Amino acid sequence: MQKDINWEDEFESGGHKSDNKALLRFIHRVRANWYWFLLCGIMGFSGAFIYLRYTLPQYKIHAKLLVSDDKKGGSLLQNAALSELSGIMGAKSSVDNEVEVLKTADLMHEMVLAEKAYVSYFKPGTVHSVPVMQIPYQVAVETAPDSIQKANFFDIMDAERGFVQLQNPDTTLRVALDKPFFLPGTGTVKVSRGLGKRYPAERYGFSILPVRKVVEGLRGALTAEVTNKQVSTIDLTLQHTLPKTGEQFLRTLIDKYVERNLTDKNEIADSTLAFINARLEKVTEELAEVEDRISGYKKETRLADISQQSRILLEGAADFTRGLAEADGQLASLDIVSDYLKDRNRPRVVPSALLPQDATFSGLTGRYNDLILQRERMLLSNTENNPLVKNVDGQIAGLRQDMISNLANTRNQLEQTRRSQQQLASRFNGQLNEVPLIERGYIDLARLQQIKQAQYVFLQEKWEETAIGRTANVANSKVIDVPKAEELPFAPKKKMVYALGLLLGLALPLVTGYFRDLLNVRVRGVEDVQAATALPVLGVVAHSENEHPVVVTPGARSAIAEQFRAVRTNLEFSLNGGNTILFTSSMSNEGKSFIALNLAMSLALLDKKVLLMELDLRKPSITAKLGLPRELGFSHYIVRPELSIEDIIRPSGIHENVFLVQAGVLPPNPAELLVNKRAAQLFEQVKKQYDYVLMDTPPVGMVTDAQLLSRYSDLCLYLVRQGYTYKEQLHLPDDLVTQEKIKPIQLIVNDVRAKGGYYGKYGYGYGYGYGYGYYGQQPGKKKWWQIRKKA
Structure with a gap:
């Protein structure tokens, strides 16, 4: 049953819209195109299945190290x-x-x-x-x-x-x-x-x-x-398509890491041992030479024992001599390490074990040795001109300069200590002057022997420490969780892929529809008209499959006939006592003649006398649609004063109450004819003789004829054809009203086709009978598996 319509609410400019109108439109469009969603959903699900079928699974292999x-x-x-x-x-x-x-x-x-x-x-x-x-x-x-x-x-x-x-x-x-x-x-x-x-x-x-x-x-x-900052463990994860191969790769990587760590430690130890061996060899030779000199001195001087005084002086001097020997040994070590660092042509590992127990220098030495080893490893696969190698060279040069400066400071401190020891030793030397010359010579040789002996003992201790340390070298890491692959692949995730495929499939019709609406430049329905203009919509006329131009006949109960009756009813509120209606549009082929003919027929069914005037003097079409011969018409009446109104009015042939004024011969100056004083006389008379006068005029967007004829009309019906009229053309009627060129104007949306829009199949747009069939009858319903045929 058709709902009661409140025309004031329905056509009020800028009227309030239902808050859920957009949602209802969306729901009905989805319901009307359910088969597309079903098809695309199946396609998306199938695509996900094919993707999973031919995508290689990825496994994660885990291991853990304690460092x-x-x-x-x-x-x-x-x-x-x-x-x-x-x-x-x-x-x-x-x-x-x-x-x-x-x-x-x-x-x-x-x-x-x-x-x-x-x-x-x-x-x-x-x-x-x-x-x-x-x-x-x-x-x-x-x-x-x-x-x-x-x-x-x-x-x-x-x-x-x-x-x-x-x-x-x-x-x-x-x-x-x-x-x-x-x-x-x-x-x-x-x-x-x-x-x-x-x-x-x-x-x-x-x-x-x-x-x-x-x-x-x-x-x-x-x-x-x-993963845990509280402990020193490292979690290793390797992604691979073959779990067993990934386990082997990760196991070998850990072995190479442990092997490299041990190699670095042993290389530093070997370098230190080689240096100590060279120094021991030289100090041993010097000590043997001193001992030979003492033996020769005793033999030459026949010295069996020194006096008690000499022994006391010797013991006192021995303490200071030992201090001087240690200072000399440390200074010698500083000089050797300094020579190492000053050799820039070939960077080498610094034997840090020979240096004074200085925490700052030990830290610098460790960083320096690490960079030297890193540089050697990089040179295995790169040249010295590689930017990474040059960067490491720069870091080595900076550390070398810091170490040289540290050594210089340490040397100054040692020299100061040695001078202090030397002053005390000089005091004892003054006392030794009183010792006999032979005993004094022996004491000098004994002092030199003690110095060399102290150097020998120092180097021997360092050699033993280094050798023990090398033997005790172990890797700084331990495998606490061997490489093991997960049982199930982490990618691709089947549930997620299926869900994503289904969602993409369901979204495809929505996206396609959105872009079709976005790229569409023509009017697709009443919603487009209402969005583009504030002018009221007088009515909606559906698409006609009938080849005859007149679809409104006596007793007709078709959908389109009911829509013309609705338009006829709305005219009573819009004319406000007037009786002259002008039909125009933005361009040709928007259905002006079709609407004028059928509206005239609908008015005639109310026993009203209707005059249909074919005033498109450039491209008339009503006469041809009705199949009538061309006779005297409007143009003849204007240029021939002897003709009367009765000479140009003819029966239309579609109804006894519908009469026609043909366009007549096509004039070269139609605009001038429309403003002729005889035209004004003509309209003044026909308004009195007929209940309704309908004027079919050219498109207002192309010529000015409709604007000229609007002075004789009480209402302008502006035709908008679905799927044909451009959206940009909808501003034309607004401009005409604003500039008061044609006023008042109301719109008729023509050739509306049901495509599963907001209102579904029944009652598209305003619901004026479209899809009613005979009043009180429900249209035949199709089964759920039947896909509706789109017009």
């Missing part, structure tokens, strides 16, 4: 004595530093070379290849792996006995087993038949990638982090 960090505890050197001696070997490690070491490209490079990770195997598939750990063949790169320049992928198949065939889309090679061959961009390669288990008869393949590319890929897949 010796004095700040957090957890030292691996449990013996107190060994822990003290370990300080001789260099700087202390921290867990944060070790995390950065584990992430370095050099360490990953060593692992890739050890595991030959630049060679991988796969099974060719229809969509993509599936990686495997082993195949019935083994591929080895005989040349240096770092010389691999480009990636090569080959399917490998058996040929005749002792040969295999390597094939890819660009190349086919026939090579002998166990015999090296040259592969461009890779180097010398050898293919051998694998030993061990038997493999099914399937296709296999292998790939050889540049080492640098493999290193970067594995570095990106490796995560090293300290």
Whole structure:
């Protein structure tokens, strides 16, 4: 049943809209296009299934290391004595530093070379290849792996006995087993038949990638982090498509890290031992020479024993001599280390064990030795002109200068101490002047012997400490959780992929509809009209499938006939006692003649006399639509004064109460004819003779004829055709009203087609009968599986 309509509320300019109108429109559009959502949802779900079917799963391999960090505890050197001696070997490690070491490209490079990770195997598939750990063949790169320049992928198949065939889309090679061959961009390669288990008869393949590319890929897949700041543990995570291979890679990486750590410690210890051995050899020679001189002196002077006074003086002088000997030994060590540091041509590890127990210098020495070792490792795969090497060189130069300055300060302090000891020794020397000359000569030699003896003992002690420390060297880290892969892959996540595929599928119709609305430039319904203009909409006329221009007939109960009756009813409120209606639009083919004909027929059914005037003097169409012959018309009446109104008024042939004034002959000056005084007389008379006068005029957006005729009209009905009129043209009627060129104006939306919009199938727009059929009857409903046919 048709709802009662309050026209004042319905057509009030700027009237209030229902708050949920947009939501209802959206819901009805979704319901009307449910099959698209179903289809796209199935497509999205299928796409997710295909993605999961052909996407390689990724596994996470976890391991945990315990690192010796004095700040957090957890030292691996449990013996107190060994822990003290370990300080001789260099700087202390921290867990944060070790995390950065584990992430370095050099360490990953060593692992890739050890595991030959630049060679991988796969099974060719229809969509993509599936990686495997082993195949019935083994591929080895005989040349240096770092010389691999480009990636090569080959399917490998058996040929005749002792040969295999390597094939890819660009190349086919026939090579002998166990015999090296040259592969461009890779180097010398050898293919051998694998030993061990038997493999099914399937296709296999292998790939050889540049080492640098493999290193970067594995570095990106490796995560090293300290998850708990309270302990010195490092969590390692490696992502890989093969869990067993990933476990092996991570295990080898840890082994290389431990091996490198021990190598660094042993290198510092070996350098210190070599230096001490050289010094011991020289001091031993000097001590032997002094002892020979003492023996010769005694033999020459026949000195068996010194006097009691000489013994007392000697014992007193011995204390100061020992102090001088220690000072001389430390100064000699400072000079040697200083010479090491001043040699800029070849940076070497500094033997920190020979230096004074200075905490600042020990820290500088540890950092310096670490940088020297880092530089040597970088030079294995880079040149000295590499920016990274130059950066390390700059850091080494800065540390070297700081160490030289520290040594200079230490030397000044030692020299001051030595001068103090020398002053005390001079006091005893004055007393020794009273000793006989022979005894004095003996005392000088004995003093020199004590000095050399003190140096020898000092070096011997340091050698023993260093040797013990080297023997006690252990890695600063320990594996407390061996590499282990997770049972289930972490990617792709099936539930998330299915949900995302379904959501994307359901969103596709929404996005498509949004962009269609966004890019649409033509009027698609009453909503577009209301959004673009504040003028009232007098009525909505549906699309007509009838080929005859007149769809309103006596007794007709069709939807479109009911809509014209609604427009006829609304005219009673809009004319305000007038009877002359002007029809115009923005451009041609918007349905002015069709609306005028049927509205005239609808008014005639009320037993009203209606005059339909064909005033489009440029392109008349009503006469042709009605199939009438061309006779005298409006243009004849204006230019021929002898003609009367009765001479140009003809029956329309569609109803006895509908009459027609044809356009007549097409004049060269239609605008001038419309403002002729005879035209004013004509309109004055027909208004009196007929109940309604309907004027079909040219489009107002193209010529001024409608504006000229508006002076004779009481109401202008402006036609807007769905899917034809441009949205930009809707400002024309507003401008005409604002500028008072045509007033009043009301709109009629023509050729409306039901497309599952806001109001669904029944009662589109304002609901004036569209879809009613016969009053009181419900239209036939389609089954749920039937897709409606769009007009």
